[in-house]
Amino acid sequence: MAAASDDGIAGAKSGLSLVTNVTVLLLVILWLIPTVGLLVSSFRDRDAIGGSGWWRAFTATSQNVAISTEGEFTQTPDGWTLTGNVFGPDGSGEVSAFGGRRSEPNAFAPGETGELVRGRTLTIEADGDFVYVDPDAEEPSRNPTLYVATEVPPTFGTGNYETILFSNGMDRAFINTLTVTIPATIIPILVAAFAAYALAWMDFPFRGTIIAIIVGLLVVPLQLALVPMLKFHNTIGIGQSFYGIWFAHTGFGLPLAIYLLRNYMVGLPRDIIESAKVDGATDFQVFTRIVLPLSFPALASFAIFQFLWTWNDLLIAKVFLPSSAESWVMTVKIADDLLGSRGGDWGILAAAAFVSIAVPLLVFFTMQRYLVRGLLAGSVK
Amino acid sequence: MSPLFQGVLTVVIGVGGCIGYFWTSNLVLDKVLFPPRGPNAGRNINRANAIRPWLFLLPAMLALALYLVYPVFGSFWRSLFNRAGTDFVGAGNYVALMGDGEFRGALFNNFLWVLFVPAAATFLGLLVAQLTDRLKWGNIAKSLIFMPMAISFVGASLIWKFVYAVDPDIGIINAIRDTFGMAPVDPLQVGFWNNFFLMVILVWVQTGFAMVILSAALRGIPEETIEAAIIDGASPLQIFFRIKIPQIMGTIVVVWTTITILVLKVFDIVYAMTGGNFGTQILPSYMMEYMFRDDGRATAVAFVIMIIVLPVMVWNIVQANKEVR
Secondary structure, eight states, X not given: OTTGGGOTTTTTOHHHHHHXXXXXXHHHHHHHHHHHHHHHHHTSOHHHHHHSOGGGTTSOEEEEEEEEOOSOOEEETTEEEEEEETTTTTOOOEEEEEESSTTOTTSBOTTOEEEOGGGOEEEEOTTSEEEEXXXXXXXXXXXXEEEEEEEEOOOOOSHHHHHHHHSXXXXXXXXXXXXXXXXXXXXXXXXXXXXXXXXXXXXXXXHHHHHHHHHHHTTOOTHHHHHHHHHHHHHHTOOSSHHHHHHHHXXXXXXXXXXXXXXXXXXXXXXXXXHHHHTTOOHHHIIIIIIHHHTHHHHHHHHHHHHHHHHHOOHHHXXXXXXXXXXXXXXXXXXXXXXXXXXXXXXXXXXXXXXXXHHHHHHHHHSHHHHHHHHHHHHTO | OXXXXXXXXXXXXXXXXXXXXXXXXXXIIIIIISOSOSTTHHHHHHHHHHHHXXXXXXXXXXXXXXXXXXXXXXXXHHTTBOTTSOSBOTTHHHXXXXXXXXXXXXXXXXXXXXXXXXXXXXXXXXXXXXXXXXXXXXXXXXXXXXXGGGSOHHHHHHHHHXXXXXXXXXXXXXXXXXXXXXXXXXXXXXXXXXXXXHHHHHHHHHHHHHHHHHHHHHHTSOHHHHHHXXXXXXXXXXXXXXXXXXXXXXXXXXXXXXXXXXXHHOOHHHXXXXXXXXXXXXXXXXXXXXXXXXXXXXXXXXXXXXXXXXXXXXXXXXXXXXXXX
């Protein structure tokens, strides 16, 4: 019985469990492919991206090159002979095929002696050593060009990241995003915490109505606020500025903050709060000394939400920040600038995307516990 | 002054101001207005306790009223005026919207999004939640499928632009077509279906959300109900559909409606992927086309979105009221 209840759907049959494992593995791979593709591409240069798909980035790719030989011909019994290495005196590599004409770089396998036009012969070893023999009586007037297919080892570099960060304004956009995010995450927490405490532990008329209104405000489309609030910001003189976007994010983040924090605070043990009150603590003291420290997990959940939301936001940044390049945040920079001007430059785009998602991913993987807890408090209850 | 420094200063002033406000207002209430001393001590304590909740609520209520309640009315009022906001045109903007083929297209596409995205994300989330439930590496798998939640919609769009790229050496879709000898296509320009290729991006992001919540709901099902079903000889599929699903139905509805609301608000994906071209316009991106150009038209579109969201809003409020009582 214990074995059967071990897995409700599979009945603990190993065959089914294998199917489960394989299905989940496939789903995970499917989910990761797009991100991995972009990550790999962000470390490849433009030629490599255009030359082969990222899924072949880790294997050597075949490349056809034309090599102008150097050096002097020497007279041998077979004719005028030129020897050397196609990779130069210091280079190395591997020849997979060679030919005597541009149109046939794969005519001969390495080590073969290839018959070229007018009785000339060419031998190229896999390591690049070649012997070129011209049976003519006259010394050849110019050196021949050899056509070789070589295996190019995979190359990765951080060139895209250097380009995007140091010459493309992405560093500025990164700072701007950070500038928007920090106040927009911290300020709503405090405002919401006091309100949530009042809604959870204080008794007053219309409490239920206010909670209902806040639940309703959770789903109000932000699109409604854009035109009236921008007009309001212009009227009070802050216009399109960082102040405007901080206020806007604070206002828009409050319903979720109050809702999450109230749900959490309501669940705190009644005894602690009441015994503190009996001992003469005021509501202000109960809140700052007891409820606030105990609510840390809920505060952390909301902080992560608000952080991810403000960091990733495009809509509010487009409307409430000036549209000039020096106040672009990263999402605006990518969507309005890079996708247009660098549309075909995938390496640059990929690097920009990873610069912008690196911090959220870091926060996500280190604080996933709180994020999940916040999601559950906001939805399951 | 560098904006970052300005930001830090704002945090200090904002946090300090908040603490200062709450602390001072409480002090004034207790020490100056209604001190719990003297002949009226009892009455004063009661009065102070009646006022205190409103002190705690005031900043939040002001911000909510200004940034979320007022705009509902402000936007509606603005939508009754012409482009410059000088002439009252009544329902003129709404009539103009109805006559605009692009708006009707956006409405239809939005309808497709609302049908497809919540259904697909909830179904996949439930599938993953159930499959990973008793898996040893289930938590790692869930974490990886949850990951796109941390990525911005712009980032996600870029990631998928890469997948959809026409060049078979870049886009994996066309690379697969290439190995079967098919000519490359641009998925974003395939009429009608391109909408679904855009929806896939949001499904990719939101499946993790559905999975996390449904996974917790599945864990919350009492073991006895499942054990009883096994003793009665129920097959695994019967257990899943007859025992588990009915018990988490409430959560499924919550997940479904949450994603539905999100779908009605997300403009980033369409904006970054196609800019609303090739017949992929949806209401939020259509609105942004008029934002800054014709505020009357833009607010009218925003209000249409609000009307579509309204039933969900009412349902949410009813649910919340049941809980509070």
